[in-house]
Ligand SMILES: Nc1ncnc2c1ncn2[C@@H]1O[C@H](COP(=O)(O)OP(=O)(O)OP(=O)(O)O)[C@@H](O)[C@H]1O
């Protein structure tokens with residue numbers, strides 16, 4: 296990480312940016328990391344997303360990066376400050392849950408994507424105050440009872456758990472609703488979205504594509520709930536290898552005969568599908584029970600007993616479901632007109648008004664979790680009624 300060379304930042308203050316005309320109301324920031332200066336440009340009218348351009352000092356030329364992640368919409372302006380390998384961007388005049396963003400410039404995810412895509416890469420991630428509980432990944436052969444156990448958990452603890460709604464290219468069953476049980480989609484659309492990095496994991500399962508979008512997991516956490524994923528063993532393996540910290544449970548059947556009976560009695564599959572799912576089940580059970588993907592094995596023989604075991608391993612035995620929810624997450628209200636600075640590992644957001652000493656906000660970025668392509672969680676803040684020199 297290097298200091299911003301004065302001449303370069305000065306040069307970048309004026310004039311057009313590589314064809315980016317700075318119209319009235321536009322806002323830009325420059326942040327230098329090593330040989331590169333990252334320029335973020337917002338239109339200031341809340342319609343366009345904040346654009347990113349890079350000036351490579353060593354080459355003396357502009358670079359158009361591939362920008363991954365959900366881009367923040369431009370607003371009344373924004374400030375930026377370097378936070379190790381990401382740039383913290385604070386939007387002005389945005390809603391309390393849309394004020395803090397991170398532009399990752401050299402995180403592990405960005406390095407991986409740069410290698411994969413062979414281009415310069417940056418990635419956006421929305422900053423979130425507080426943490427989310429570890430998601431629960433439930434896996435096991437088709438027909439073993441994953442969905443049944445998850446439904447029981449969600450029914451007993453509706454405010455505690457939320458379901459990750461997967462995408463699939465298989466046709467909906469009779470009672471299945473789009474957006475509730477799955478996001479039903481076309482193969483060509485899903486393949487394109489996979490290429491664009493929309494999915495945390497995806498796999499070809501029993502002849503169809505299935506995938507968990509980054510958003511499917513994040514919206515559950517945003518709602519303050521613990522996310523449950525019902526995915527196959529290949530998907531569980533991918534999530535295990537990702538940056539998402541989760542608890543992995545493998546559900547196994549009492550026997551192949553019982554598994555076949557459950558699949559047939561469910562009455563949702565054609566004969567061809569039943570045989571295919573049973574063939575795949577053998578490999579899945581072998582992988583599930585022999586690999587080190589899973590933290591817990593759940594033997595689903597008697598349903599009620601299995602459900603009790605599931606609750607026990609999630610620490611929910613004896614838990615009274617009606618007990619009040621934990622305190623609401625803290626809301627951060629930043630002054631519209633502000634400036635951002637960094638003192639050691641603290642980000643100070645202060646009112647842009649001179650002599651204003653109240654409502655200094657100290658943002659703690661020491662325990663960040665997650666990041667692009669999902670949210671960056673673990674932010675904390677304190678409102679301090681003190682002037683900056685008292686903090687130094
Ligand atoms: N312990 C159990 N004993 C008997 N039947 C069960 C048990 N658990 C689930 N079932 C039944 O087995 C069938 C399959 O269960 P379920 O649909 O939950 O399986 P699944 O693992 O979610 O399957 P898929 O992976 O195909 O979605 C259902 O009809 C369900 O009622």
Ligand SMILES: Nc1nc2c(ncn2[C@@H]2O[C@H](COP(=O)(O)O)[C@@H](O)[C@H]2O)c(=O)[nH]1
Nearest residue numbers: 437461497498500505506507525526527530
């Ligand atoms: N890897 C993923 N597997 C998934 C996902 N969503 C569901 N699944 C698994 O697919 C099979 C079949 O499901 P069905 O609804 O067609 O019976 C089952 O094992 C699910 O766990 C996903 O997003 N990724």
